[in-house]
Amino acid sequence: MTSLTPPLSGRLSRRRFLRFLTASAAFLASVRATPGRSVAGSVIVVGAGLAAARALADAGAEVTVLEARDDVGGRIRTDRSLGFPFDLGAAWIHGPNGNPITDLAAQAKARTFxxxxxxxxxxxxxxxxxxxxxxxxxxxxxxxxxxxxxxxxxxxxxxxxxxxxxxxxxxxxxxxxxxxxxxxxxxxxxxxxxxxxxxxxxxxxxxxxxxxxxLMIDGYDAVTNLLAKGLNIKTQTVVKAIACDEECVSVAAADGHAYEADAAIVTLPLGVLKKNAVAFAPALPARKREAIARVDxxxxxxxxxxxxxxxxxxxxxxxxxxxxxxxxxxxxxxxxxxxxxxxxxxxxxxxxxxxxxxxxxxxxxxxxxxxxxxxxxxxxxxxxxxxxxxxxxDVFAYGAYSFASVGVTRQDFAALAAPVGERLLFAGEHTSAAYRGTAHGAYLSGLREASRVGKLLARR
Ligand SMILES: Cc1cc2nc3c(=O)[nH]c(=O)nc-3n(C[C@H](O)[C@H](O)[C@H](O)COP(=O)(O)OP(=O)(O)OC[C@H]3O[C@@H](n4cnc5c(N)ncnc54)[C@H](O)[C@@H]3O)c2cc1C
Incomplete structure (x- = not known):
């Protein structure tokens, strides 16, 4: 995961990095080239997975974000009650060179140290x-x-x-x-x-x-606020159940409201998935449940x-x-x-x-x-x-970030990332084997799943 401390050995796989950059740059380029055009259909993002929501909304999808908290940052939360911005969760851009959060920080004109x-x-x-x-x-x-x-x-x-x-x-x-x-x-x-x-x-x-x-010295929320701008986000909406079939995905919230869309991206933290706080119908595949139990x-x-x-x-x-x-x-x-x-x-x-x-x-x-x-x-x-x-x-996180506990393999992270059928997709830091436990891992996973939805709902 993250080096909140220095990179331990600077093990950057250039091949994987370049492959990822090419894929995500291609998706972003397609989104930017045809704003409001490339995707047709509706998408629910469960938990404020802002990268996915932003990319899909920019590409023309009808996106609804259902977020339990009264704000949108999740584990990016800046508190200002002490008289200066203090980040309760993510505070650093780990390895800023080539890191997509660096670009977002620059767009938000956020100062770093x-x-x-x-x-x-x-x-x-x-x-x-x-x-x-x-x-x-x-x-x-x-x-x-x-x-x-x-x-x-x-x-x-x-x-x-x-x-x-x-x-x-x-x-x-x-x-x-x-x-x-x-x-x-x-x-x-x-x-x-x-x-x-x-x-x-x-x-x-x-x-x-x-x-x-x-370090994001003015607060990491500069990045999440930038991504959230103009999105349809329903805060204080605690999702309780998600059902999907071959046609659509339905989501039920604790306040009694129900939502339906062509696809959903679940960005619930691993800790929340571990607690079975949200019911899935049909039940999640055994391999995904095993990975949820194993990765810590x-x-x-x-x-x-x-x-x-x-x-x-x-x-x-x-x-x-x-x-x-x-x-x-x-x-x-x-x-x-x-x-x-x-x-x-x-x-x-x-x-x-x-x-x-x-x-x-x-x-x-x-x-x-x-x-x-x-x-x-x-x-x-x-x-x-x-x-x-x-x-x-914290009942909307149940922990700080995921890590490879004894017996876990990279395939477990892949199982956490795997879609269920075509319409139920999963993002979040714990679905990124390469960048687990980081803000950029969460961001990149959102782009990965937005790209998957983009293919499913491509405007013909
Ligand atoms: C103390 C700490 C320090 C960290 N430091 C760094 C750092 O310096 N640099 C770095 O890169 N990373 C750091 N991280 C990790 C980084 O913050 C996370 O990896 C990243 O923010 C996770 O993003 P996510 O979208 O996967 O999950 P989240 O940000 O947790 O988003 C998931 C969302 O789902 C919502 N949710 C939960 N349950 C429900 C429900 N039932 N219904 C609807 N919504 C729900 C949550 O409220 C949340 O908003 C740190 C984390 C912590 C906790």
Whole structure:
């Protein structure tokens, strides 16, 4: 999935990338060349799958978007209650070079800030900054370990967890506080899953665009607002049931309204599909249900703390901490580096992300402050304001993003993406094997399915 952290190994498959670009560029070009002409028919988009809705509406389809929330961003949500734009979900364009979100951000005139993963000070458990040389050496070891894991996985008879593979290949790694830091701040953050749940075989099988990650400093919602402009979106419409036959697709909402169209694109998050929150008639094919059960949803939560004044170096982009607990406040983003807010954003991943959600805001603040006092001293001020996310408890997401759990293969992601018959189609980050867990993965999957509908409903 995503590198919320740096691309782990820059594994960009140029062939696949070019193939995708050609396909999506051809579709977009056909849409733009004949606006309002190439597609005839009606389409329901379940969940605000804005890329698909935009492309199809621009191509002339009659598109209705049914969205449960009262806004359209889904896991792209910008909160401004702290006095500056704080993204509760997606915040970075991961690998902006060639990334389609970069173009959308430019169209929306949204400002970005390139975060530099090397602009980091990592503190040990005694609050001492670790010398840069040591960090560089250990990061090299971390990268070598990733290569070793990648080479080892196909040689094993079956899949195992990343934690188990690490124990077998380099048992000392899991005891080394700095390597543990990289495994948490990079691998767990990147994928959304804990080492114990990540597939040793598949966790690195996704692809990255190149370039330093770009933060959307005015808020990621610039992109979703751009895509949503002028679309027929029915917010606060919780879909409960979807039925399809050879003629059409019918959708029932919790408020009693029913909708019918020639085709539907289901962009419900994997977490929602896992909970069977929406009934399908006929039932989804066994292979798709199996994939829904197998591919997992990770947890990434954020806590943003705003202070009266900075007590940290305002130029440094990140601060790291060698947390004893994996996934617990090991990484801090310095918002002051790119805006006026004296704010630090920290994260809780997967297993700890779940424990985090069971706490009150006051308990979370107490824990984060305990960590910051180790790093920056006992006299630092208490925060004026704090905002936390609880993505696991969000009934319209049930998690942050999908990841390859033990036993999952790329065919599982393909099964999640597979259409059911001609008229019931599926998009969303979890349907993109190559770019799962990212905003661009979700966007590209929407274009993929819009293209499929475009062929089905092509104007003759
Ligand atoms: C904390 C966090 C940090 C992230 N950071 C990044 C990042 O920096 N960069 C990046 O590229 N990606 C990041 N991501 C991932 C990215 O946000 C997602 O991959 C992407 O937004 C998912 O888009 P989607 O369309 O697949 O799903 P969603 O955006 O979740 O859209 C699905 C929609 O379906 C709606 N829905 C749910 N149930 C129903 C129902 N019953 N009826 C009707 N509608 C329903 C939901 O409300 C939602 O609007 C992050 C995600 C999280 C949670």
């Amino acid at each position: 390139l975060t530099d993963d090397e602009s980091v000070v990592i503190y040990d458990r005694d609050g001492q900054p670790i010398p840069g040389k040591v960090v560089v050496e250990r990061e090299r070891r971390y990268r070598a370990l990733l290569k070793k894991l990648e080479a080892d996985a196909p040689r094993q008879a079956g899949d195992e967890s990343l934690a188990a593979a690490l124990k077998r290949l380099d048992p000392a790694a899991l005891e080394d506080p700095l390597l543990r830091y990289f495994l948490s701040a990079y691998a767990e953050f990147d994928s959304g899953g804990a080492l114990e749940r990540l597939s040793a075989r598949e966790w690195q099988s996704d692809e990255k665009y190149p370039g330093k990650d770009a 949803m990770g947890i990434v939560n954020k806590a943003c703390l705003v202070f009266s004044e900075p007590f940290w170096d305002v130029e440094t982009h990140y601060f790291g901490y060698q947390s004893a607990v994996m996934g617990k406040y090991c990484y801090f983003l310095n918002a002051r580096a790119f805006c006026d807010a004296n704010a630090l954003v920290t994260f809780a991943f997967d297993s700890y992300g779940r424990a985090f959600e069971r706490q009150t805001d006051a308990e979370i603040e107490g824990e984060v402050m305990e960590t910051l006092r180790v790093m920056f001293g006992k006299d630092i001020p208490t925060p004026q304001k704090m905002l936390v996310t609880r993505w696991g408890a």
